[in-house]
Amino acid sequence: MSEPTKPQPANPASSNARPARRSSGGAVPGILKGLATTARTLARPTHTAEYPDVSPHLPPRSRGVIALLEENCTSCMLCARECPDWCIYIDSHKETIPATTPGGRDRQRNVLDRFAIDFSLCMYCGICIEVCPFDALHWSPEFEYSELDIRDLLHEKDRLGQWMPTVPPPPALDEHAAEPAEVAAVNKPPRTARTPTARPARPTRVTPAPEGEA
Amino acid sequence: MSPYVVVAAVVVVGLLLFVAAMGARRLLAPSAPTRAKLTTYESGVDPVGQGWAQTQVRYFVYAFLYVIFAVDAVYLFPWALVVRSSDLGAASLVEIGVFIGVLLVGLVHAARRGLLRWV
């Protein structure tokens, strides 16, 4: 019996499964191990979540849908411009508020006419929520808003506002966390007379503050 | 009454089951054939060439080995009926031993030729 396939080790497809088998401790132990693993799983409780009957236990920061707190929105358009797939639509007009004091200046403010998110386009990246300077957008864990028609996934501001009550409160700060910059600034000890010891420490204490604000 | 009458009846019942099921399907299932639906399935692309093609000769070797050994194996069943008889038992053991031994030479031959190896 001549061996035409001499360079066998170079050909992984034609080489036998033997080396792999040896590493798993032989064929028979491997076979038994497979049976034992499945039998053990059979004896254990299952992992299935029976979803429509039993509501799922969602982790605290789950991204279900984006909720809008309309009062906070200034129609600044930052979210719409940062959105990677342009799924946020904002219409607004300016409104003049007459001066409250005689001789005062009239003020203008933006009034939000329309705020809509097309969830058929949204990819749940959360950039809009990150960039909103006024905390008008929030992650809500609500996820059951499927529609029969894809066009019905364009949700207007009243619908977005309805999800606001489902937004969980922000998690408490870690007790070992650094103080927020504003608080740190207020609590900063008042300037005292220059002391030789305090001097080298000051620059290092000042620099973290702008970082915290950024 | 021979048990094979029942067997024949079971064959008939099986064919009736098939006919009845196909009748039920005809009544209940929709039929809306389109050209695309009736094309041969090739993972979504248009079929290339014909479905009937030549295949490997290897399979043929196994089929042939089986035919030879099946002919051999059917003689084991009559043997089972005489092996306990006092006059034929030991003799038939030798006979069948020779019979299978000769064929085993063939299997060893095939194995040594490397025909039982796939690659």
Add this chain to the structure above:
Amino acid sequence: MTGADALEVVVRAVAVLAAFLVLPLLVGQTEHKVMAHMQGRLGPMYAGGFHGWAQLVADGVKFVQKEDITPAAADKGVFRFAPAVALVPYLVAMAVIPLSPDVVAADAPAGAVFVLAVTAVGILGTLMAGWASANKYSLLGAMRAAAQLLSYELPMVLAVASVCLAAGTLSLTGIAHAWSPWWLLWQLPGAVVFLVSAVAELQRPPFDMPVADSEIVFGAYTEYTGLRFAFFLLSEYAGIVVMSLLFTVLYLGGWQGPLSDQLGWLWTVLKGFCIAVVVIWLRVAWPRLREDQLQRLAWLVLVPLALAQLALTGVWVVLTA
């Protein structure tokens, strides 16, 4: 044949049909559930209310309502008839398997050979389906199926011959009568060979190369839809029933057990059910074998093992006779 005889024949045939329509569904539902729990899942939970017991009935209703498609390129007559050829042999095989000395539809004198012969015909259904589909996946699947079924038929025939030798009869009832617990050890190699070959004959994992869905879609059944496809599935599960009951009768003594006079059939069914669970278990536990491994296992391990078992049985019987 008198009218009473004719009636009896009809009743027996219909009883076989009823068993054929009920037992595979039980095995199928068991597979759903056992497989799911072995994978940490629950399996079907809704159809029928209690733990999804009616899932397969619902599947059947769904299959009947599906459009039946015969590809334009197919050989239509053969394509349409192939499911019947795959299905009927198992129905016929079920007719001769005894549940107890009294509960048997047709007690054939050469029942053991009969079951082997009839299940061998089932290959033709797969081969016809694969060839008539005019699909490359199907043809490949059919070739693999035929080669595999032939290769594993031989060790199975040899293992059954060994049992027949041990019992001195070809009748399935006779074999179960002759059985004694000592066979559990004596015929153990043959039993292992039989079980492995049976799983391979059914094309069940780890021997599901002919339908390997990740390579050749679904082998010979790729082009089938609706009820015809369901028939192939039904034949697979009927095959599990037949092979499990056959294993029980050949190697586990069938109805032998406490109160076997009254509850014999129950013993056979229970033992067969346990074997069916083992067959399901193997599917969950092991990955698929490659085609070359399949053939090597059959010819270089199972056939020599079966022949050794045969020699052991023959010598022992002659020495003790």
Add this chain to the structure above:
Amino acid sequence: MTGLDLAFAAVGVVAAASGLLAVTTRHVVHAALWLVVCLGSVAGCYLVLGAELVALVQVLVYVGAVVVLVLFALMLTRAPIGPRAEISTSRLHRALAAVLGAGVTVLLASVLLPLAHPVDRHETDTTVLSRELFGTWVWPFEVLSLLLLAALVAALAVSRVGARSGDVRDGAARAEAELRTARGDAS
């Protein structure tokens, strides 16, 4: 006319009809499938005549194995589905074959029909058959094993060429041969 006569006539007619279809159909694979039906109904004939083991062996070996072998052989060829000119016989050949077939049928029928009588059923006990096989006919039985061995070795020798050269090389060789014939045609 007894039930056995009826059963025998039924399986006989099926066997004859399917045999006729097997030789007249123009699809190669259909011919093989009709052959299955034919062999299966011949097994039915054996069964009706009381030769249980022979019938079962007929199913196990012929229907289960030989026909699969035939189908394999067909698949190894190009297995054409429609009528094809190169394998179809001419009209003249077909007419001659029909005449010859009819002649043989008439001849056989004229000889055999006078001998026909209601089915004479010998319920052959398989044990008796076994005793004959392992007692009286032991030498033919042993010679059979040599015959099978010779057939096996010969078949392996024939199929060895295809089995040893892999697909790629096989395909390459075929392509080369085709190329050569094409060149030969062109020059």
